[in-house]
Amino acid sequence: MKTLEEIQALLARAVEQVELEREPQGLYAPVRYTLSLGGKRVRPALVLLACNLFADDVTPAVAPALGLEIFHNFTLLHDDIMDKADVRRGHPTVHRKWDEKTAILSGDAMQMVACRYMCQAPAHDLPRVLDAFTRMALEICEGQQYDMEFERRTEVTAEEYLEMIRLKTAVLLATALRIGAWIGGAGDGDADRLYDFGINLGLAFQLKDDLLDVYGDERTFGKKIGGDISCNKKTYLLIQARRLATGDDAAELARWLATDVPSHGKIEAVTALYDRLGVRRICEDKMEQYYRQAVASLDNVSVSDDKKQELRKLAGKLMLRNE
Amino acid sequence: MKTLEEIQALLARAVEQVELEREPQGLYAPVRYTLSLGGKRVRPALVLLACNLFADDVTPAVAPALGLEIFHNFTLLHDDIMDKADVRRGHPTVHRKWDEKTAILSGDAMQMVACRYMCQAPAHDLPRVLDAFTRMALEICEGQQYDMEFERRTEVTAEEYLEMIRLKTAVLLATALRIGAWIGGAGDGDADRLYDFGINLGLAFQLKDDLLDVYGDERTFGKKIGGDISCNKKTYLLIQARRLATGDDAAELARWLATDVPSHGKIEAVTALYDRLGVRRICEDKMEQYYRQAVASLDNVSVSDDKKQELRKLAGKLMLRNE
Numbered sequence: 017m018k019t020l021e022e023i024q025a026l027l028a029r030a031v032e033q034v035e036l037e038r039e040p041q042g043l044y045a046p047v048r049y050t051l052s053l054g055g056k057r058v059r060p061a062l063v064l065l066a067c068n069l070f071a072d073d074v075t076p077a078v079a080p081a082l083g084l085e086i087f088h089n090f091t092l093l094h095d096d097i098m099d100k101a102d103v104r105r106g107h108p109t110v111h112r113k114w115d116e117k118t119a120i121l122s123g124d125a126m127q128m129v130a131c132r133y134m135c136q137a138p139a140h141d142l143p144r145v146l147d148a149f150t151r152m153a154l155e156i157c158e159g160q161q162y163d164m165e166f167e168r169r170t171e172v173t174a175e176e177y178l179e180m181i182r183l184k185t186a187v188l189l190a191t192a193l194r195i196g197a198w199i200g201g202a203g204d205g206d207a208d209r210l211y212d213f214g215i216n217l218g219l220a221f222q223l224k225d226d227l228l229d230v231y232g233d234e235r236t237f238g239k240k241i242g243g244d245i246s247c248n249k250k251t252y253l254l255i256q257a258r259r260l261a262t263g264d265d266a267a268e269l270a271r272w273l274a275t276d277v278p279s280h281g282k283i284e285a286v287t288a289l290y291d292r293l294g295v296r297r298i299c300e301d302k303m304e305q306y307y308r309q310a311v312a313s314l315d316n317v318s319v320s321d322d323k324k325q326e327l328r329k330l331a332g333k334l335m336l337r338n339e
Numbered sequence: 340m341k342t343l344e345e346i347q348a349l350l351a352r353a354v355e356q357v358e359l360e361r362e363p364q365g366l367y368a369p370v371r372y373t374l375s376l377g378g379k380r381v382r383p384a385l386v387l388l389a390c391n392l393f394a395d396d397v398t399p400a401v402a403p404a405l406g407l408e409i410f411h412n413f414t415l416l417h418d419d420i421m422d423k424a425d426v427r428r429g430h431p432t433v434h435r436k437w438d439e440k441t442a443i444l445s446g447d448a449m450q451m452v453a454c455r456y457m458c459q460a461p462a463h464d465l466p467r468v469l470d471a472f473t474r475m476a477l478e479i480c481e482g483q484q485y486d487m488e489f490e491r492r493t494e495v496t497a498e499e500y501l502e503m504i505r506l507k508t509a510v511l512l513a514t515a516l517r518i519g520a521w522i523g524g525a526g527d528g529d530a531d532r533l534y535d536f537g538i539n540l541g542l543a544f545q546l547k548d549d550l551l552d553v554y555g556d557e558r559t560f561g562k563k564i565g566g567d568i569s570c571n572k573k574t575y576l577l578i579q580a581r582r583l584a585t586g587d588d589a590a591e592l593a594r595w596l597a598t599d600v601p602s603h604g605k606i607e608a609v610t611a612l613y614d615r616l617g618v619r620r621i622c623e624d625k626m627e628q629y630y631r632q633a634v635a636s637l638d639n640v641s642v643s644d645d646k647k648q649e650l651r652k653l654a655g656k657l658m659l660r661n662e
Binding site for chain 2: 037039040042043094097098117118120121122123124125127128129131132135139142143146147150151153154157158160161162164165
């Protein structure tokens with residue numbers, strides 16, 4: 017069995033060797049730039065780890081794994097335009113480094129490069145791999161659409177939020193696992209269980225993200241604490257707080273939410289409200305529920321426990337991280 | 340053999356039956372809107388006409404034909420954002436009717452819907468159909484990139500212009516024909532000949548476009564005469580005029596090109612310059628050269644002449660049109 021570290025090293029080399037046309041520079045340089053921004057390459061790692069549960073040779077899964085990583089980075093490129101973000105991983109976003117037209121077009125090209133890599137899946141797997149990939153791609157668009165719509169709404173329920181997260185971020189993790197499993201030779205049952213593992217892991221991961229933003233350690237978090245609070249981001253914590261706050265708490269929360277720009281004392285005050293309302297525990301409980309469901313799905317995959325160690329390790333790292 | 344009219348009727352019904360998800364409305368409504376804007380559905384017609392050269396039953400080619408039409412409309416959607424166009428076929432563009440974020444995201448979804456339709460190609464054709472489709476998609480991005488770069492440059496050669504047109508518009512026509520041929524059972528030689536027919540037809544078609552803008556009949560053209568001249572669009576006519584103008588003509592042309600907003604007398608003056616320099620004839624000769632090459636490629640396709648009638652008819656219509 018390959019370790020997570022071996023797989024990440026393999027993927028780092030593979031990403032460097034991604035072949036892109038040279039001309040026109042203006043089209044492909046932003047694609048290269050985006051891929052070079054790094055990242056932990058979690059999604060392609062999930063493809064290879066899932067494949068490795070069922071097959072010693074993960075080589076047939078490398079191209080589709082790269083395809084999913086390229087696709088993921090394409091979504092970040094276009095999301096940054098839509099969110100008007102200036103910085104990604106400490107570097108200027110593509111529309112800032114180049115311009116918006118370039119970012120739109122290079123993103124479009126990147127989505128097709130991703131497709132070309134998916135198309136290198138083994139021929140007998142191709143129809144279902146492409147079906148899963150394109151379906152996932154549409155679900156991610158749906159999630160992003162809901163995310164954008166929620167920004168404009170005052171009331172968003174916890175169910176709506178979790179569904180948006182499922183579509184926007186979890187289905188990619190889940191599809192990565194399912195595709196890797198198929199290529200490794202898994203039966204449908206195991207592939208489905210790995211998909212469910214991915215969905216639950218993705219939901220737990222986002223809830224962890226919501227918690228870290230408020231309760232993380234700024235020295236390790238990598239981002240300023242309370243960024244979500246400052247801009248009124250509708251996280252699970254905020255949604256639960258709005259649901260539970262009554263009387264003076266509700267009035268105070270509404271006052272802080274009246275503006276979405278940083279203001280003195282807002283982060284401390286809203287965090288204190290969260291503490292009073294107990295939403296940290298509600299969020300942690302929900303996160304642990306999804307994590308347990310993820311672990312249960314993985315437990316039911318019909319390969320020996322020792323083979324599942326690297327996936328368990330990766331899931332644990334995602335859950336126990338401080339940044 | 341099906342007639343062009345039968346094929347266009349079949350396609351009109353097929354486009355209406357394109358199944359899209361309902362939710363979220365905000366994502367899929369712009370996709371439906373874009374497809375509903377109409378058009379002559381030339382590209383999917385080419386798929387079915389090419390298929391019909393080799394097979395009586397064109398049904399297996401319908402889904403890929405729709406995929407190419409959906410893809411074409413996706414490129415228009417994103418191009419309109421990049422060009423900041425307000426109107427498409429007499430209707431507001433998607434970013435005007437909704438907003439830019441929606442236009443980017445719905446376009447992304449539309450590109451994936453197109454992929455899903457391409458993936459319905461017959462299984463034995465799937466690898467090469469997808470290879471051709473994704474390669475074409477990247478070439479179209481490359482052509483659009485060159486088009487955007489040329490706007491910012493003063494000097495563009497005729498060769499550069501024609502290569503940009505080949506990528507931006509001709510390869511889609513060519514790929515439509517090639518894919519249709521493959522699905523119909525054509526050998527590689529005939530499929531390649533049909534591809535060449537499409538490339539040459541596409542180049543001739545764009546040169547016709549350039550001519551119509553200046554020399555068309557405004558009553559039938561559907562657009563104001565001289566729009567390209569007003570905004571200094573680097574058409575084949577302008578490129579040849581810049582190459583050939585000397586002395587006073589060169590000075591006069593440079594004066595008119597100093598501004599890209601409509602100005603009194605510009606269209607008449609530049610048209611007169613074109614007449615003096617003989618660029619209309621140069622453009623018509625080039626167009627006819629490509630058209631002859633197209634016809635020659637089609638002649639070499641190894642099916643009987645009577646089967647090629649509808650394709651010849653369509654090519655002729657594209658060349659003899661007044662709008």
